[in-house]
Structures are given as C-alpha cells and as structure tokens.
Amino acid sequence: MNPPAEPPSRAALQAAASQRLHPLSWLFLLLAQLRAFALPLLVLLFGGGRREDGIADLIGLLAAGLLALTAVWRYFTYHYGFLGQALVIRSGLLQRNLRLVPFDRVQNVTVHQNLLHRLFGVASVRLESAGGLGQAEAQMDVLRLDQARALEALVRQGAQRARAAAAASGEGPEAATPAEPAPVLWLHLPMRELVRLGLISNRGMLVVAALFAALSQAGDAVMKPLGNQLYAGLKEGESWAASLHLGPLAYGLASLLLLLGLLALVRALSVALAIVQFHDFRLLAGERELSVERGLLSRVRAHLPKRRVQAYTLHESLLHRWFGRRSLSVDRAALETGNEAAALRELVPLATPEAMDGMLQRLLPEGSWPPRHWQPLHPRAWRRVAFPGLLATLAASGLLVAWKGLPGLWLLLLLPLVVLRARIWARYSAWSLEGGVISVRQGWLDRHWRFAEVRKLHALELRQSPFDRRHGMASLHLDSLGAHPMAPPLRIPYLPVAEAVRLAAALRAGMPRDAGVSRARTAA
Structure with a gap:
C-alpha cells in the first residue's frame, strides 16, 4: 500500500483558488437574499401605517443597500480553482474560509438554470456528497453556462480517475477502467x-x-x-x-x-x-449513475x-x-x-x-423483477382491515339514530361496501422475496409496489398488537436510508406468526451486519 500523501500547504491552496464567479453573480445573490427577506421588508415599508418623517423608507433602503453590499462583497471574496484531484474554494475576507473538496467525495453534480439564468446564459452548480444531509459540499452561483458544464465534466472525470486510482492501488473495490x-x-x-x-x-x-x-x-x-x-x-x-324562474332540475x-x-x-x-x-x-443511464434533465422555465440536470x-x-x-x-x-x-x-x-x-x-x-439484481411468486397475507387479514371501518360506520349510525331517529339506519348500508373493500384489498396485497429484493404490493383503487434490495435495508422490526396476537398475526416493518416521509411505508402486514419469523430470519441474513434488528415488538 502506498504511504498517504502529505496534505497541500495553505499557500498552495490559496494560490490554486484563483478563478472568480461570473461578474453578475452578485446580482443573483442579491435577488436570492431579497426573496428570503421579502416579507420583513414589505412589513417594514408598508405595514403599521405611514410616518411623515419617512424613517421606515430610510430603514428599508438601508436594509436593501446592506444586502447589495453583502452580495458584491461575496463576489470579490469568493474564489475557486483546482489542485490535483480536488476543488479548492476560498471565501471571506475578515473571516477567511479555505475548503478542499476531493473529487472522489462528490456523489452528485447538479447544474441548475431558472428563467433568469437562461436569459443571461449562466447556471449554478451544486456539488453533493453522500453524507451531506441536505447541505451541499459546494454551491457556485453563478458561472457562465460553458464554465458550469466544463466544471461538471471535470468533477465527474476527476471522481472517475480517483476511483480508478484507488482500485489500481488496492484501496478501492472497483477495477480501473480507462473510460x-x-x-x-x-x-x-x-x-x-x-x-x-x-x-x-x-x-x-x-x-x-x-x-x-x-x-x-x-x-x-x-x-x-x-x-x-x-x-x-x-x-x-x-x-x-x-329572474329565469328555473326549476329544481x-x-x-x-x-x-x-x-x-x-x-x-x-x-x-x-x-x-x-x-x-x-x-x-x-x-439517461450510465455505467454507475443515472442522469435526469427536465424543466421549461427552470432547467435542472442532476445525477444520481x-x-x-x-x-x-x-x-x-x-x-x-x-x-x-x-x-x-x-x-x-x-x-x-x-x-x-x-x-x-x-x-x-x-x-x-x-x-x-x-x-x-x-x-435491480438480475431475475428479481417482476416478482414471479407473490405470497399472500394471512387468510383473515381482511378482517383486520375491515374492523376499523365497520366500527366507525356503526358508531356514526348510532349517533345519527340518536339525533334523527330511524333514518340514521340507512348508514348501515355502507357495511357491505366496507367488507367488500377489505376483501379486495387483502386479495390483491402480497409480498415476495426473490433475487435479493423484498417487494410488497398493496392498494385497491390506488395501488403501489414498495421494494428494496435486502442488502440496503438498515432496520427490521417484527411487531404484534393485541389484535394481531388474538388472530395469530404479526407485521414486519422495514426501513432504508433516505425514506421519504410521504412515501408508503415498507412493511408487510398481517402475516402468520411463523411465516413472519421465518421471513425476518431470511431478511436478517441478507442485511448488513451493522443494521438495526428488533426481534419482536408488542404494541400496547
């Protein structure tokens, strides 16, 4: 193994960061700041009545001037450049920041253009890493469009060369490829x-x-x-x-x-x-990543x-x-x-x-999609799905009878529909474990499939509520990194207990060793 290279000196980093952003970058930064502070400025200028001395107008103008000065200040103090296989960024005057972003740490390069960007022929570039947690490694607002695309290509090529060098030296899992x-x-x-x-x-x-x-x-x-x-x-x-004398129809x-x-x-x-x-x-799909381009007024090109x-x-x-x-x-x-x-x-x-x-x-891994062998839920799963709806319908009918009398019994006609919906839902819902991919399908009118590679799961829980125990059922709750809060949960509900335990053991065997696994959890 090669000895680790000495880090570059601060003087070398400062000398490498010699390029500036586009001359109009201060204007785009000012517009972004004005959008962020638009509401306070409007309240200051137009809220609370008008004063004859014009103090509100003066404060508003001073605030806008301060934002403009900050934007211009950032343009003159922000520099970037390249040193070996890394991007160097130097910013600040009173409080100086010097950042080194290695290419092999960059996971995504995004080139973004809104309507104003396209009118001036510029773009913003955002560099992201896997551990960024929503914060960009570097965001450069703004560059000429040709410079932005050249930077995107340079970072991507540098990341590829860094991976190839690591593989050639035995420090990376991937084989070195020329291109x-x-x-x-x-x-x-x-x-x-x-x-x-x-x-x-x-x-x-x-x-x-x-x-x-x-x-x-x-x-x-x-x-x-x-x-x-x-x-x-x-x-x-x-x-x-x-005046038209219309009837009810x-x-x-x-x-x-x-x-x-x-x-x-x-x-x-x-x-x-x-x-x-x-x-x-x-x-578009490459060997290692996917690329998405879209947008009419605001054009986005991102890589995953x-x-x-x-x-x-x-x-x-x-x-x-x-x-x-x-x-x-x-x-x-x-x-x-x-x-x-x-x-x-x-x-x-x-x-x-x-x-x-x-x-x-x-x-997905070969042979895992589409699943060929779907496994059903517990035969009485439809009862668990229908029970809340039946209980709510009976309660609503009872309240209507107490309020309006016998006409409230008409609401009981919904009971067969609740049972029918639960039976159709349970008949369609199923799960599959094939080719290292766990898949779940659910829904009735609105259907969805939720699936993931077992090796990318990081949490597994086997849960039982009192109603589940009474019916001999259990549910598996799975989780992966980056799950969106609006996405359907990755869970397999209402399985026979023995089947849920066997499936949990099979999933646990394919998950990473550091994944969180809970053998059983009973909901009160």
Missing part, C-alpha cells in the same frame, strides 16, 4: 405524455391549496374586500337565476356543470404545471449514483390504469431539498408498464 461508456437514453417524455401526466397527477390541487393557505394568512386587509366581492357576486347570480344541472367546469380548470392547471416541470424530460438508490415506490392509481401508465419514485441515501431533490426522487414520472419493467430489470 466509462456514454450514457444511454432510457426515457424521453414527449408533449402528449406530459399532457397525460398532468391529467393523472392532479398537481393543480397543490396550487389551489397553496392559494387558500396564502389567503388565510393575508389578514383582513385582503380577505374582507375579497369576501365582500364574492358575496356581491353570489347575490347578483342568485337574482339573475330567480335546472338548478341541479347548473350546479353539476359548474362543478365540472371547476374540475376541468384544475386539470388544465395540472397539465400546465406538468409541462413547466417536466418539459423535455430525459432519463445507482448505489445511492435505497428503495423504490411504483405507483398506479385508477387514472394510471385508464391511461396504461405507471410512475416510479426512489429513496436516496441522503435526503436533499429543492428542485434537484424532486428531480431525482421522481425518477420516472410516467411510463408504460412494459417500459417501467425494462428499466427496473436493469436497476
């Missing part, structure tokens, strides 16, 4: 697919929810005039409808048409958002090493099935935030089942 083959295009979404994505995903409801949340925080200054205008519009519409049809119009408007907004977010979507993919979620709603499509999202070893994280999490926003299976076969 990686060019990435292959796995998926491209044309405009018709983006329209389908918008119709399926219903992203417009997120905008509607955000609008209501913003209005709820606006206060009486906005809500009161808006409420008065809405009330006046409703009264005027009521008077116009009364006409009112019902008009309400239905209004509802359908609102739904169509939300779907049209969803299609527009899908086009903006996923325009010219491309998924295949080894950092911890778990998968394959989603198929009722609308997905009508259009013959599925979507795939992944959990990563480090959970970042922002557009780049969303671009990598929503790895395949839309694809046919055949195309999806083809991509998963190349991502």
Whole structure:
C-alpha cells in the first residue's frame, strides 16, 4: 500500500483558488437574499401605517443597500480553482474560509438554470456528497453556462480517475477502467405524455391549496374586500337565476356543470404545471449513475449514483390504469431539498408498464423483477382491515339514530361496501422475496409496489398488537436510508406468526451486519 500523501500547504491552496464567479453573480445573490427577506421588508415599508418623517423608507433602503453590499462583497471574496484531484474554494475576507473538496467525495453534480439564468446564459452548480444531509459540499452561483458544464465534466472525470486510482492501488473495490461508456437514453417524455401526466397527477390541487393557505394568512386587509366581492357576486347570480324562474332540475344541472367546469380548470392547471416541470424530460443511464434533465422555465440536470438508490415506490392509481401508465419514485441515501431533490426522487414520472419493467430489470439484481411468486397475507387479514371501518360506520349510525331517529339506519348500508373493500384489498396485497429484493404490493383503487434490495435495508422490526396476537398475526416493518416521509411505508402486514419469523430470519441474513434488528415488538 502506498504511504498517504502529505496534505497541500495553505499557500498552495490559496494560490490554486484563483478563478472568480461570473461578474453578475452578485446580482443573483442579491435577488436570492431579497426573496428570503421579502416579507420583513414589505412589513417594514408598508405595514403599521405611514410616518411623515419617512424613517421606515430610510430603514428599508438601508436594509436593501446592506444586502447589495453583502452580495458584491461575496463576489470579490469568493474564489475557486483546482489542485490535483480536488476543488479548492476560498471565501471571506475578515473571516477567511479555505475548503478542499476531493473529487472522489462528490456523489452528485447538479447544474441548475431558472428563467433568469437562461436569459443571461449562466447556471449554478451544486456539488453533493453522500453524507451531506441536505447541505451541499459546494454551491457556485453563478458561472457562465460553458464554465458550469466544463466544471461538471471535470468533477465527474476527476471522481472517475480517483476511483480508478484507488482500485489500481488496492484501496478501492472497483477495477480501473480507462473510460466509462456514454450514457444511454432510457426515457424521453414527449408533449402528449406530459399532457397525460398532468391529467393523472392532479398537481393543480397543490396550487389551489397553496392559494387558500396564502389567503388565510393575508389578514383582513385582503380577505374582507375579497369576501365582500364574492358575496356581491353570489347575490347578483342568485337574482339573475330567480329572474329565469328555473326549476329544481335546472338548478341541479347548473350546479353539476359548474362543478365540472371547476374540475376541468384544475386539470388544465395540472397539465400546465406538468409541462413547466417536466418539459423535455430525459432519463439517461450510465455505467454507475443515472442522469435526469427536465424543466421549461427552470432547467435542472442532476445525477444520481445507482448505489445511492435505497428503495423504490411504483405507483398506479385508477387514472394510471385508464391511461396504461405507471410512475416510479426512489429513496436516496441522503435526503436533499429543492428542485434537484424532486428531480431525482421522481425518477420516472410516467411510463408504460412494459417500459417501467425494462428499466427496473436493469436497476435491480438480475431475475428479481417482476416478482414471479407473490405470497399472500394471512387468510383473515381482511378482517383486520375491515374492523376499523365497520366500527366507525356503526358508531356514526348510532349517533345519527340518536339525533334523527330511524333514518340514521340507512348508514348501515355502507357495511357491505366496507367488507367488500377489505376483501379486495387483502386479495390483491402480497409480498415476495426473490433475487435479493423484498417487494410488497398493496392498494385497491390506488395501488403501489414498495421494494428494496435486502442488502440496503438498515432496520427490521417484527411487531404484534393485541389484535394481531388474538388472530395469530404479526407485521414486519422495514426501513432504508433516505425514506421519504410521504412515501408508503415498507412493511408487510398481517402475516402468520411463523411465516413472519421465518421471513425476518431470511431478511436478517441478507442485511448488513451493522443494521438495526428488533426481534419482536408488542404494541400496547
């Protein structure tokens, strides 16, 4: 083994960091700071009434000037360069920082362009490591577009050379290769697919929810005039409808048409958002990593090493099935935030089942997808699923009978539907362990598959509630690094106890030695 090289001196690092950012980088930093402090500045300038002495205006101008001075100061004190197989960053004047980022530590290079970036022909570059925990190793705002792409290529090539050198010296597990083959295009979404994505995903409801949340925080200054205008519009519409002498059937049809119009408007907004977010979507696969490019106004290009993919979620709603499509999202070893994280999490926003299976076969160990032998849950699993719904329906019916009398018994007609739903859910739900991949499928109208390689699991728990013990059942709860809070849990519910113990032993044998394993946990 070669002796460790001496670290470079501080003088060598400072001399290497000789390049500056784009001359307009201070403007982009100033705009970012103004967005962050927009609300306090608006409150300072326009809140609390106006003063004749203009002190609020003066304080606001001083604050804006201070932000501008900070942005210019950062431009003149931020330098970067390269020294061997590492990126050197020097920043600060009063408090000086000198950072050395080895290429082999960089796991992801993201080039980001919003609309303003594209107008000026610049881009921001973000370097991430596996242990970054949401913080970038380095973020360079902004560089010329050709410089950003050159930096991206240089860091990626440097990381490859560092891995090859480590393998050649016996310090790394990978064999030294002269060059990686060019990435292959796995998926491209044309405009018709983006329209389908918008119709399926219903992203417009997120905008509607955000609008209501913003209005709820606006206060009486906005809500009161808006409420008065809405009330006046409703009264005027009521008077116009009364002048037409419409019957109950006409009112019902008009309400239905209004509802359908609102739904169509939300779907049209969803299609527009899908086009903006996923325009010219491309998924490319190299030997070691996946690359995603997408965006109309804000263009994102991000890279994801295949080894950092911890778990998968394959989603198929009722609308997905009508259009013959599925979507795939992944959990990563480090959970970042922002557009780049969303671009990598929503790895395949839309694809046919055949195309999806083809991509998963190349991502997962050979022979593990699609699973050929699905194992059912406990024969009485449907009872455990139906019990909460039956109890809630009986309680609601009892309250209605106490309030309205016998008409409340009509609610009992929902009981067969609750049982039917539970039986269909239990019949579809299953699990599989094939080729080193544990897979779980669940759902009814809205279906999903959750699966992960056993060697990437880091926690396993066998749980039993009192109801589980009564029915001779147990559930396995699995976890991997980077699990998204909105993703379905990776768990196998309602298994026979003996089968759950055997499966836990099989999974434990394939998990890393330092993984957390809990033999049994009883829920009170």
